[in-house]
Amino acid sequence: MGSRLWKSVALGAAVGAALATGAYAKEWKTVVIGMEGGYPPWNQTDSSGKIVGFEVDLANDLCKRAGVECKIIAQDWDGMIPGLKAGKFDVIMDGMSITDERKKEIDFSKPYAAPPAAFMAAKDSDVAKKLGAGKPVNAIKDPKAADAAIKAVQAALKGKTVGVQVSTTHANFASKYLKDIATVKEYKTTDDRDLDLKNGRIDVGLDDYPTVAATLESPDAKDLVIVGPEIIGDVFGVGEAMGIRKSDADLTAKFNKALDAAFADGSVKKYSLQWFKIDTTP
DSSP: OHHHHHHHHHHHHHHHHHHHHTTTSOOOSEEEEEEOSEETTTEEEOTTSOEESHHHHHHHHHHHHHTOEEEEEEOOGGGHHHHHHTTSOSEEOSSOBOOHHHHTTOEEOOOSBOOOEEEEEETTSHHHHHHOBOEEEETTTOHHHHHHHHHHHHHHTTTOEEEEETTSHHHHHHHHHTTTTSEEEEESSHHHHHHHHHTTSSSEEEEEHHHHHHHHTSGGGTTEEEEEEEEESGGGOSOBOOEEOTTOHHHHHHHHHHHHHHHHTTHHHHHHHHHHSSOOOO
């Protein structure tokens, strides 16, 4: 009996030590990544039903570097964080900005992109005339210039209707700066918002620059242009990153190591230039 007791004590101590050193951490062989498949050029569904885009190429690259099989599934934007926390998938890659509010719910990898936000409006509209052509403004490096730019936006959008996708940093910007000035309309998808903008049901749309630029490439958007400040920082955060469960710190570390290597050899920049036509590396 005594011998068994001591063996049990020894086994318990060994298990505790193993857990403390991470020896029993999950062995990642397959990583499931959730993205909309409807947020071009970050990710979009092609005519064959396959999800393609900047984040697909980057995800496949990072999974290869991390030594795991990568499986990508489609998920509605408004169910991203709940789906991740429920274990439906292991990683979010959907142009998701790092924000303090989201960090309360999940962890993030290092940012892999940091594009500015941009406004789009009809080229012959009052908004376009008042705001002029798009111009980068960095709220982190030059807060005074950003404050002046935001005030100009408020003046130009007084009484107008602004379209944003729900539960985004763009919706946060509209709520913070425009809710008492303009009518803010939230949409489940960017396609719904863009359709209303093209048909004149709203006056201006707000999204990240690559998404706006992709919208303007479509033939039915020939009357739209980028207007006003292209804002970096403020409510838009420090960049977009992989969203990962707080309990999976080992997976976050694995992808951060892969990202370091992808930045070092220029792969992230290559994918950015391919899909966005600009370098969005942080």
